[in-house]
Amino acid sequence: MTLIKWKPNNMLMNDFDHMIDRMFNDGWNYKSNNSYMPSVDIEENNDEFILKADFPGFDKKNIELSIDNGVLNLSAKQNTEYSESNKFTIKERNDSSFQRSFTLPDYINVDKITAKYKNGTLEVNIPKKDEVKPSTQKIKIS
Numbered sequence: 001m002t003l004i005k006w007k008p009n010n011m012l013m014n015d016f017d018h019m020i021d022r023m024f025n026d027g028w029n030y031k032s033n034n035s036y037m038p039s040v041d042i043e044e045n046n047d048e049f050i051l052k053a054d055f056p057g058f059d060k061k062n063i064e065l066s067i068d069n070g071v072l073n074l075s076a077k078q079n080t081e082y083s084e085s086n087k088f089t090i091k092e093r094n095d096s097s098f099q100r101s102f103t104l105p106d107y108i109n110v111d112k113i114t115a116k117y118k119n120g121t122l123e124v125n126i127p128k129k130d131e132v133k134p135s136t137q138k139i140k141i142s
Contacts, residue, residue, distance in 0.1 A: 037098055037100070038053040038054050038055055038074075038076075038098070038100075038122075039053065039054045040052070040053045040054075040100070041053075042102070046128075047127060047128060048125055048126055048127045048128055049108075049125075049126040049128070050123065050124070050125055050126070051072075051102070051122075051123070051124040051126065052121055052122070052123050052124075053074065053121070053122045053124075054120060054121055054122075055076060055117070055120055055121070055122055056120040057078065057120070058076055058078055058120070059078075060117045060141055062076055062077045062078060062079075063075075063076045063117065063122060063141055064076065064138075065115055065122075065124065065138070065139040065141065066136065066137065066138050066139065067104070067110055067113070067136065067137045067139070068136045069136070070103060070104050070106070070108075071101050071102065071103050071104065072101065072102045072103075072104055072124070072126070073099065073100075073101050074099070074100045074101070074102070074122075075097070075098065075099040075100075076097065076098060077095075077096075077097040078095065078096045078097070079095050080095055104126065105128075107128050107129055108126055108127070108128060108129065109127045109128065109129035110137060111137075112127045113125065113126050113127070113137075113139055114139075114142075115139050115140070115141045115142070116141065116142045117141045117142070122141065124139070
């Protein structure tokens with residue numbers, strides 16, 4: 001006999017969700033959540049911070065980086081374009097957008113921040129320095 005630890009919160013909601021899904025969803029009218037939040041890693045070494053964010057399927061021109069008073073703002077928009085003549089059996093791809101902000105430490109060299117976008121991954125190099133210059137600045141994504 002195998003004992004399985006019962007987790008009332010998770011198991012009850014999952015069972016309830018599955019029951020409702022089976023009753024009202026025949027598999028063809030499923031609506032996905034159109035919000036997207038990229039996975040982000042931030043590494044730190046002696047010279048810089050390195051932020052990496054995943055944007056699979058996003059075009060570089062739809063990703064924007066800016067710094068406003070020591071806060072790094074990351075935003076993106078993804079639009080799916082369809083004509084009114086399209087008839088879908090399943091449509092899970094929707095327009096999506098998001099914004100994330102990261103407060104930078106005071107010892108960041110704002111003028112030397114660089115960013116590159118390759119194969120769906122945005123990499124932002126944030127070099128360290130001793131003083132901070134509060135300003136708003138756009139960062140070019142290469």
